[in-house]
Amino acid sequence: MTGGVGREFTSVRQLRGPLLVLDRLSGVGWDEFARIRLDGGPWRHGQVLEVDRDLAVVEVLEGTGGMAAGRTGVEFSGEPLHIPVGPGWLGRVCNGRGEPIDGGPPVFGATRAPVSGYPINPVRREPPAEPVHTGISVIDALTTLVRGQKLPVFSEPGLPHLDLATQIAAQSSAGGEPFSVVFAGMGLTHADAALVRDALEERSVSGELVLLLNTADDPAIERIVTPRVALTVAEHLAFTEGRNVLVVLTDMTSYAEALREVSAARNEIPARRGYPGYLYSDLASLYERCGRIRGMPGSVTIVPVLTMPAGDLTHPVPDLTGYITEGQIVLTTAAQAIGGYPPVDPLSSLSRLMRHGAGPGRTREDHLDLAAQLLAALARARQVRELADLVGTDALSRTDQHYLELEGAFRAELATQRRDEARKIDDTLDRAWRVLLRLPRRELSMLPAALLDAHGGERE
Known part of the structure; x- marks a missing residue:
């Protein structure tokens, strides 16, 4: 922290929590940086929060503990904290x-x-x-x-x-x-x-x-x-x-x-x-x-x-x-x-x-379509999970069971990783494909046919 040398005042009226109140001031402005000199102690630093006529309220960054009104001088720099x-x-x-x-x-x-x-x-x-x-x-x-x-x-x-x-x-x-x-x-x-x-x-x-x-x-x-x-x-x-x-x-x-x-x-x-x-x-x-x-x-x-x-x-x-x-x-x-x-x-x-940071020329051309389809599938999987809690997994259709499989695969293969593991974007998107391809092709309606053909995936 730095601040230019300026005027020093010792007219400290009150210490209130982290604040220091001075009176009988002139030429002090809002947001001005201040250095606070304690009697026999180290310098502290502050900022002017409020000025009203000849009064100023200074926020002491190191706190006012150990300070005494009669033994404190405040030096104002004439500029904000730089x-x-x-x-x-x-x-x-x-x-x-x-x-x-x-x-x-x-x-x-x-x-x-x-x-x-x-x-x-x-x-x-x-x-x-x-x-x-x-x-x-x-x-x-x-x-x-x-x-x-x-x-x-x-x-x-x-x-x-x-x-x-x-x-x-x-x-x-x-x-x-x-x-x-x-x-x-x-x-x-x-x-x-x-x-x-x-x-x-x-x-x-x-x-x-x-x-x-x-x-x-x-x-x-x-x-x-x-x-x-x-x-x-x-x-x-x-x-x-x-x-x-x-x-x-x-x-x-x-x-x-x-x-x-x-x-x-x-x-x-x-x-x-x-x-x-x-x-x-x-x-x-x-x-x-x-x-x-x-x-x-x-x-x-x-x-x-x-x-x-x-x-x-x-x-x-x-x-x-x-x-x-x-x-x-x-x-x-x-x-x-x-x-x-x-x-x-x-x-x-x-x-x-x-959409401004992903897709062709930025990450990969299939990224946005893949993300939209995966989010839609996860939303459907959550609905299926709630239904399964009511009627049991065995009562679900085969397609609904595929959605439950997708939900587990998403958490295990894509969403979970080590705290020191950095994955490249291609690895991440390839994992997303492996998760989605647990669904039948007819359920992947948000993905262009060309992308589906390129990545395989026909499951009925």
Whole structure:
């Protein structure tokens, strides 16, 4: 973190939760970066949340524990929080504020950029296109991730969403084009943080990864800065360095809870479930920083991961995220109970931009038809499963029994894979064909005859 030297004030009136209130100020602006000097202690950092005449409210990123109103000085920089940007971030492990925790020197860059980012001119936005290959069959086949897309992962509590997030970060690629990953973990336990570092070590050593880790015992307020630091680093790597950058943000529910904590400390009127009324616009200010820009190299793709408290899809965080983003990958306990990893429910999952990243010239010419037919077959299989629970398997027709076979084959051969297994797209689609060809040809009405002839498959 950096900030220019500015004016220092010692007129601290009140400490309230993570907030510090000063009076008798002049020339201080909203969103200004501040350094906070403790009597005999280390420097802390903050941002101005609110200014009213000669009063200012400063959010202390490291928390206000151990601070005393009469022994604290606040130095304002005259500008918003800036960080150095450039390829020097690649291969580094930092805390949620961007300070190294890997034993290396501070991160340096030729230029600095505000963590609040710059708005992208809508006229210059290019539509998302071309796939990001995750190496995870159930995602690549049915909910293809597209460069420039924002595609969240919704998880019920207790499911391996962190394992999935790290696997996506470890395996993803852009088909041989320059590619980098920025992984931002928020509210992680120390065990989870160690798991993430171990899982992503190879990508970090290769100079393709930026890792930001905010642990559960770090100040919650730091979580508000963490995704903004990650996106600022990603934007420079993409639009200046010409890389395709994948940003994985986990867990956005922890981020929203930190936002709620600040809102409560400011005595703001709460909205749904105590979250601030501006939660939607705040999440949009993060998610909308992805995309592609006409005339500029690179792209920023965002995969936010969030847990749904009590598995409630209508909870404010997943609900509002769903309005902003372009689909979702849903992990459910029902899929977990069937067995196998990852526990993705394909019928609840969707990539609205899949047609822009899959098909002829992008993945394979049979991809979109194959995915549509497989989803239709899985939907029919679910209906048959419910019928079988009522009347028994022996009472089903032979065709319905084929659908039950397909459901089991889908989970065993396509949707289940090891946590360190990266599958190529051709392998994934070939597996999808083997699953579908368990059905009679007359049931594969969404596939062109030429494709069926090429792959065989006549079963009556």
